[in-house]
Amino acid sequence: MTRIFEPLLEHAIIYIDDILLFSRDMETHKALLRRFFDTANQYGLMFSEKKIHLAQSEIDFFGMHFSQGSYQPQPHIAEELLNFSDQSLILVVQTPEEEPSPMGPEQTRAIQELKKIAQSPPALKIPGEGKRILQTDASDFYWGAVLIEELDNKKFYCGHASGQFKEAKKHYHTTFKEALAIKNGIKKFDFHLRGYHFEV
Incomplete structure:
Protein backbone atom coordinates (compact mmCIF):
# COMPACT_ATOMS: atom_id res chain seq x y z
CA MET A 1 0.00 0.00 0.00
CA THR A 2 2.84 2.37 0.84
CA ARG A 3 4.41 1.78 -2.57
CA ILE A 4 1.13 2.49 -4.38
CA PHE A 5 0.59 5.81 -2.59
CA GLU A 6 4.26 6.83 -2.42
CA PRO A 7 3.67 10.16 -4.24
CA LEU A 8 1.21 11.13 -1.47
CA LEU A 9 3.32 10.16 1.54
CA GLU A 10 4.07 13.77 2.45
CA HIS A 11 0.38 14.06 3.36
CA ALA A 12 -0.42 10.50 4.43
CA ILE A 13 0.17 7.98 7.19
CA ILE A 14 -0.24 4.40 6.01
CA TYR A 15 -0.20 1.25 8.12
CA ILE A 16 -1.10 -1.90 6.16
CA ASP A 17 -4.64 -0.97 4.97
CA ASP A 18 -5.30 1.93 7.35
CA ILE A 19 -4.71 5.29 5.66
CA LEU A 20 -4.85 8.78 7.14
CA LEU A 21 -4.67 11.78 4.77
CA PHE A 22 -4.05 15.26 6.16
CA SER A 23 -3.94 18.78 4.70
CA ARG A 24 -3.73 22.42 5.81
CA ASP A 25 -7.09 23.52 4.42
CA MET A 26 -10.18 22.18 2.67
CA GLU A 27 -9.14 23.15 -0.88
CA THR A 28 -5.80 21.37 -0.51
CA HIS A 29 -7.60 18.40 1.02
CA LYS A 30 -10.04 18.13 -1.89
CA ALA A 31 -7.13 18.08 -4.34
CA LEU A 32 -5.38 15.44 -2.21
CA LEU A 33 -8.52 13.28 -2.13
CA ARG A 34 -8.83 13.49 -5.92
CA ARG A 35 -5.22 12.32 -6.31
CA PHE A 36 -5.81 9.57 -3.74
CA PHE A 37 -8.96 8.19 -5.38
CA ASP A 38 -7.44 8.48 -8.89
CA THR A 39 -4.50 6.39 -7.71
CA ALA A 40 -6.83 3.90 -5.97
CA ASN A 41 -8.90 3.52 -9.16
CA GLN A 42 -5.76 3.04 -11.22
CA TYR A 43 -4.84 0.03 -9.04
CA GLY A 44 -8.40 -1.28 -8.71
CA LEU A 45 -8.59 -0.67 -4.96
CA MET A 46 -12.00 -0.67 -3.27
CA PHE A 47 -12.95 0.88 0.09
CA SER A 48 -15.77 0.30 2.56
CA GLU A 49 -18.08 3.34 2.82
CA LYS A 50 -18.63 2.60 6.52
CA LYS A 51 -14.91 2.94 7.24
CA ILE A 52 -14.30 6.14 5.25
CA HIS A 53 -14.42 9.40 7.21
CA LEU A 54 -13.92 12.48 5.03
CA ALA A 55 -13.00 16.07 5.94
CA GLN A 56 -12.61 15.57 9.69
CA SER A 57 -11.05 18.32 11.82
CA GLU A 58 -10.46 15.77 14.63
CA ILE A 59 -9.80 12.05 14.38
CA ASP A 60 -8.59 9.11 16.47
CA PHE A 61 -5.97 7.02 14.71
CA PHE A 62 -3.89 4.23 16.27
CA GLY A 63 -4.27 5.38 19.84
CA MET A 64 -3.63 9.06 19.12
CA HIS A 65 -6.14 11.92 18.95
CA PHE A 66 -5.32 14.36 16.12
CA SER A 67 -6.87 17.84 16.27
CA GLN A 68 -6.03 21.19 14.65
CA GLY A 69 -2.35 20.46 13.96
CA SER A 70 -1.58 18.72 17.26
CA TYR A 71 -1.88 15.22 18.67
CA GLN A 72 -1.88 13.42 22.00
CA PRO A 73 -2.64 9.91 23.29
CA GLN A 74 -6.29 8.93 23.58
CA PRO A 75 -7.52 8.65 27.21
CA HIS A 76 -7.38 4.83 27.24
CA ILE A 77 -3.75 4.95 26.06
CA ALA A 78 -2.89 7.48 28.77
CA GLU A 79 -4.48 5.10 31.32
CA GLU A 80 -2.38 2.21 29.99
CA LEU A 81 0.74 4.38 30.27
CA LEU A 82 -0.19 5.17 33.84
CA ASN A 83 -0.55 1.47 34.69
CA PHE A 84 2.72 0.72 32.91
CA SER A 85 4.53 3.37 34.91
CA ASP A 86 3.38 1.72 38.16
CA GLN A 87 4.74 -1.64 37.03
CA SER A 88 7.96 -0.26 35.54
CA LEU A 89 8.72 1.63 38.75
CA ILE A 90 9.00 -1.71 40.56
CA LEU A 91 11.47 -2.92 37.93
CA VAL A 92 13.56 0.27 38.09
CA VAL A 93 13.80 0.13 41.87
CA GLN A 94 14.95 -3.48 41.67
CA THR A 95 17.59 -2.87 38.99
CA PRO A 96 20.84 -4.34 40.37
CA GLU A 97 23.05 -1.62 38.86
CA GLU A 98 23.09 0.43 42.04
CA GLU A 99 21.84 0.29 45.60
CA PRO A 100 18.21 1.48 45.61
CA SER A 101 17.52 4.51 47.78
CA PRO A 102 14.63 4.27 50.26
CA MET A 103 11.32 5.81 49.21
CA GLY A 104 10.66 9.14 50.89
CA PRO A 105 8.25 12.08 50.55
CA GLU A 106 10.24 13.53 47.62
CA GLN A 107 10.00 10.31 45.59
CA THR A 108 6.30 9.96 46.43
CA ARG A 109 5.61 13.53 45.21
CA ALA A 110 7.58 12.85 42.01
CA ILE A 111 5.56 9.69 41.34
CA GLN A 112 2.26 11.54 41.89
CA GLU A 113 3.38 14.30 39.50
CA LEU A 114 4.34 11.74 36.85
CA LYS A 115 0.94 10.08 37.23
CA LYS A 116 -0.79 13.42 36.59
CA ILE A 117 1.30 13.98 33.47
CA ALA A 118 0.61 10.43 32.23
CA GLN A 119 -3.16 10.93 32.66
CA SER A 120 -3.32 14.12 30.58
CA PRO A 121 -0.14 14.51 28.53
CA PRO A 122 0.35 17.81 26.69
CA ALA A 123 -0.62 17.97 23.02
CA LEU A 124 2.25 17.69 20.55
CA LYS A 125 2.41 19.72 17.33
CA ILE A 126 2.43 18.02 13.96
Missing part, protein backbone atom coordinates in the same frame (compact mmCIF):
# COMPACT_ATOMS: atom_id res chain seq x y z
CA PRO A 127 5.55 19.40 12.21
CA GLY A 128 4.86 21.85 9.39
CA GLU A 129 7.01 24.39 7.56
CA GLY A 130 9.25 25.39 10.47
CA LYS A 131 12.84 24.42 11.18
CA ARG A 132 13.07 20.87 12.59
CA ILE A 133 15.39 20.32 15.54
CA LEU A 134 16.32 16.98 17.10
CA GLN A 135 17.65 17.27 20.66
CA THR A 136 19.20 14.17 22.18
CA ASP A 137 20.99 13.17 25.36
CA ALA A 138 22.43 10.04 26.92
CA SER A 139 23.34 8.88 30.41
CA ASP A 140 25.14 5.73 31.48
CA PHE A 141 22.04 3.58 31.00
CA TYR A 142 19.44 5.56 29.02
CA TRP A 143 18.99 7.73 25.92
CA GLY A 144 16.38 10.36 25.10
CA ALA A 145 15.32 12.42 22.09
CA VAL A 146 12.92 15.33 21.54
CA LEU A 147 11.69 16.58 18.16
CA ILE A 148 11.08 20.34 18.09
CA GLU A 149 9.80 22.68 15.40
CA GLU A 150 10.98 26.29 15.45
CA LEU A 151 8.56 28.68 13.77
CA ASP A 152 8.46 32.50 14.08
CA ASN A 153 11.03 32.39 16.92
CA LYS A 154 8.81 30.01 18.92
CA LYS A 155 9.56 26.38 19.71
CA PHE A 156 6.88 23.68 19.59
CA TYR A 157 7.32 20.13 20.87
CA CYS A 158 6.44 17.54 18.24
CA GLY A 159 7.49 14.27 19.86
CA HIS A 160 9.69 12.57 22.40
CA ALA A 161 11.31 9.16 22.73
CA SER A 162 13.59 7.36 25.14
CA GLY A 163 15.00 3.95 25.85
CA GLN A 164 17.48 1.91 27.80
CA PHE A 165 20.81 0.85 26.34
CA LYS A 166 21.38 -2.87 25.94
CA GLU A 167 23.84 -4.36 28.40
CA ALA A 168 26.85 -4.30 26.03
CA LYS A 169 26.23 -0.67 25.04
CA LYS A 170 26.14 0.44 28.69
CA HIS A 171 29.93 -0.04 28.66
CA TYR A 172 30.47 2.26 25.65
CA HIS A 173 32.37 5.52 26.02
CA THR A 174 30.15 8.58 26.67
CA THR A 175 30.79 9.94 23.15
CA PHE A 176 29.51 6.72 21.58
CA LYS A 177 26.43 6.74 23.81
CA GLU A 178 25.67 10.31 22.69
CA ALA A 179 26.06 9.19 19.05
CA LEU A 180 23.70 6.26 19.70
CA ALA A 181 21.13 8.67 21.16
CA ILE A 182 21.29 10.69 17.91
CA LYS A 183 20.96 7.52 15.81
CA ASN A 184 18.00 6.27 17.87
CA GLY A 185 16.33 9.69 17.71
CA ILE A 186 16.66 9.87 13.93
CA LYS A 187 15.31 6.34 13.63
CA LYS A 188 12.36 7.12 15.92
CA PHE A 189 11.40 10.31 14.06
CA ASP A 190 12.30 9.07 10.57
CA PHE A 191 8.83 9.90 9.25
CA HIS A 192 9.18 13.57 10.28
CA LEU A 193 12.86 13.95 9.33
CA ARG A 194 13.27 12.06 6.05
CA GLY A 195 13.53 14.50 3.16
CA TYR A 196 13.97 17.53 5.43
CA HIS A 197 17.04 19.46 6.54
CA PHE A 198 17.14 19.33 10.32
CA GLU A 199 19.43 20.41 13.13
CA VAL A 200 20.83 18.06 15.78
